[in-house]
Amino acid sequence: MNLEDGLATAVAIAREAGQLLLDGFSQQKNIERKSSAVDWVTQYDKAAEELIFSRLRAEYPNHGFIGEEGTDDAGTAGYTWYVDPLDGTNNFAHGFPIFCVSIALYEGEKPLLGVLFDPTRGELFTAVSHQGAFLTKNDGSKQQLHVSTETELVSSLLATGFPYDRQTSDDNNVRQVAAFLRAAQGIRRPGSAALDMAYVAAGRLDGYWEFKLYCWDMAAARLIAEEAGGKVTFTDGSPVEMVRKMSLVVSNGRIHDQMLTILKSC
Ligand code: IPD
Ligand code: CA
Ligand code: CA
Numbered sequence: 001m002n003l004e005d006g007l008a009t010a011v012a013i014a015r016e017a018g019q020l021l022l023d024g025f026s027q028q029k030n031i032e033r034k035s036s037a038v039d040w041v042t043q044y045d046k047a048a049e050e051l052i053f054s055r056l057r058a059e060y061p062n063h064g065f066i067g068e069e070g071t072d073d074a075g076t077a078g079y080t081w082y083v084d085p086l087d088g089t090n091n092f093a094h095g096f097p098i099f100c101v102s103i104a105l106y107e108g109e110k111p112l113l114g115v116l117f118d119p120t121r122g123e124l125f126t127a128v129s130h131q132g133a134f135l136t137k138n139d140g141s142k143q144q145l146h147v148s149t150e151t152e153l154v155s156s157l158l159a160t161g162f163p164y165d166r167q168t169s170d171d172n173n174v175r176q177v178a179a180f181l182r183a184a185q186g187i188r189r190p191g192s193a194a195l196d197m198a199y200v201a202a203g204r205l206d207g208y209w210e211f212k213l214y215c216w217d218m219a220a221a222r223l224i225a226e227e228a229g230g231k232v233t234f235t236d237g238s239p240v241e242m243v244r245k246m247s248l249v250v251s252n253g254r255i256h257d258q259m260l261t262i263l264k265s266c
Contacts, residue, residue, distance in 0.1 A: 001079060001105075001107070001112070003112055003113055003128050003129075006105055006112065006113055007113050007115070007126060007128055009055075009056070009059050010103045010105065010113060010115040011115055011117075011124065011126065012055075013051075013052050013055045013056065013103060014052075014101045014102075014103050014115045014116070014117040014124070015117055015124070016051065016055070017048040017051055017052050017085060017101045017117070018100075018101050018117040018118075018119035019119065020044065020047060020048050020051060021044055021048055021086055021092065021099065021101065021119055022119040022120070024042070024043075024044035024047075024092075025092065025095070025097070025120075029042040029043065029044065029092075029093050030042060030043045031093055034164075035164050035165065036164045036165055036167065036168070037167070038090070038164055038166070038167065039164035040089055040090060040093055041069065041089060042086075042089065042092065042093055044086060044092065045068070045069055045085055045086040045089055046069050046085075048085035048086055048101065049067045049068065049069040049070075049071060049083065049085035051085075052067070052083050052085055052101070052103065053065050053067060053071050053081075053083065056081050056083075056103075060077070060079070060081070062075055062076045062077040063075045063077050063079045063080065063081055063105075064077070064079060064080035064081065065080070065081050065083070066080060066081070066082050066083070066215065066216060067082075067083040067084070067085065067216060068083070068084050068085065068214065068216045069085060071083070078107055078108060079105060079106070079107055079112075080105070080106045080107075081103065081104070081105055081106075082102075082103075082104045082105075082106065082215055082216045082219035082220070082242075083102065083103050083104075083216055084101070084102040084194060084214075084216040084217055084219075085101060086099055086100075086101065087099060087100050087101075087102050087192045087193060087194040087195070087217060088100060088190075088191050088192035088194075088195070090191060091190075091191040091192065096191065097120040098118075098120070098190050098191050098192050098195060099118070099119075099120070099191075099192055099195075100116050100117055100118040100119075100192055100194055100195050100198075101115075101116065101117045101119075102114075102115070102116050102194045102216065102217070102219065102220045102221065103115045103116075103220060104219035104220035104223065106219065106242060109241060109242055110129070111129060111219070111222065111223040111226075112128070112129050113126070113127065113128045113129065113220075113223070114126065114127045114219065114220030114221065114222070114223035114224050115220055116194050116195065116198050116220050116221060116224065118195060122137055122138030122139075123135060123136075123137060123138075124136040124137075125145070125198040125201065125202075125220075125221075125224050126224070127201075127220075127223045127224040127226075127227035127228075128227075129223065129227070130227075131227070132144050132145070132227050132228075133145040133201050133223075133224045133225075133227035133228040135202060145201045145202050145203070145224070145227075145228040146203060146228055146229055147200060147201060147203055147206075147225070147228050147229045147230045147251075147252035147253065148203040148205075148206050148252045148254075149252070149254065150206045150252060150254060150255060151254045151255065152255070152258075153183050153184050153207075153255050153258040153259065153262070154183065154184065154185060155185050156184050156185055156206035156207055156255050157184070157185055157186045157187075157188065157204075157205050157206055158180055158184045158186070158187050158188070158205065158206065158207045158208060158209070158259075159187070159188045159189065159190055159196040159199065159200075159205050159207075159208045160173060160176075160177060160180070160187060160188075160189060160196075160208065160209055160210055161173075161189060161191070161193050161196065161210040161213075162189070162210075163210075163211055163212035164212075165212070171211065171212075172211075173210070173211055175266045176209070176211075176262070176263060176266045179262050179265060179266050180209075180259075180262055183258075183262050184207075188205070193210055193213055193217040193218065193221070194217060194218070194220060194221040195221075196208045196210075196221075196250075197218065197221030197222060197224065197225050197232075197250045198221050198224050198225070200225050200228075200230055200250050200251065200252065201221075201224045201225045201227070201228035201230055202228070203228075203252070206251065206252050206255055207249070207250065207251035207252065207255050207256070207259050208248075208249070208250045208251070209235060209247075209248065209249045209250070209259060209263065210247065210248060211235065211247040212245055212246075212247060213245070213246055213247065213248055214244060214245055214246075215242055215243065215244055215245075215246070218232075218240075218246070218248060219242070221250075222240060222248075222250070225250050229252070229253065230250060230251060230252055230253060231249075231250070231251050231252075231253040231256045232248060232249070232250045233248070233249055233256070233260075234246060234247060234248060234249075235247040235248065235249055235260070235263050236260075237249075237260050249263070
């Protein structure tokens, strides 16, 4: 597997899918409910997933493909592409301009490359294993990403999100938000888990946590955060494994234990 070619392919596809979403952003959305009344999907989620996998399959016919909107194909090559065609669907559906395309390639448990494209801001976040994480803007400028140097939770800006079963499950992050509200400098809920993690990579946020994420939400952004010097673990502090559903803490590393302590206290 040539990672340079893989990255170029993933970037071109993410940009193409990003344009599809941007074109759809101002159009009428057909909304369907999935796992709950607040778990929405639009025709643009589905169209972007179809586009991304048709391009990836043409290039890598033996690879595995896992996508949020139903794609689940193990493949035979030991490589798996994890795709969230539109992370931030609720934002997108309401016209709130924070969403992205997420594409990652893994070899078993090993992340090889991750690409996130935010079409509204024209920001492309990329990482290749052991080669650092980068932000490329639409004007062509490219900068290496580094996590923040903040060491105190009380001075940290955090982000989080809430699971789609939040209306029916008590395990819905409400206790934890209350605890972090007292312990941190500020909390944001931007609405795209992948961008939240990329913002930790970029030093725009110091930390992020969320319960019941899916593998396609975090596959690319997790590598981007790690390659920027960040730390990513499950919420109990154990190392990340590519299970379908998981709960994560992503931080600059320096405040990681303080975040885990708060979560443990809840
Ligand atoms: C969701 C977003 C949201 C997060 C949810 C995700 P979707 O993804 O990332 O910020 O809180 O856990 O499921 O449904 O917009 O792809
Ligand atoms: Ca998602
Ligand atoms: Ca999605």
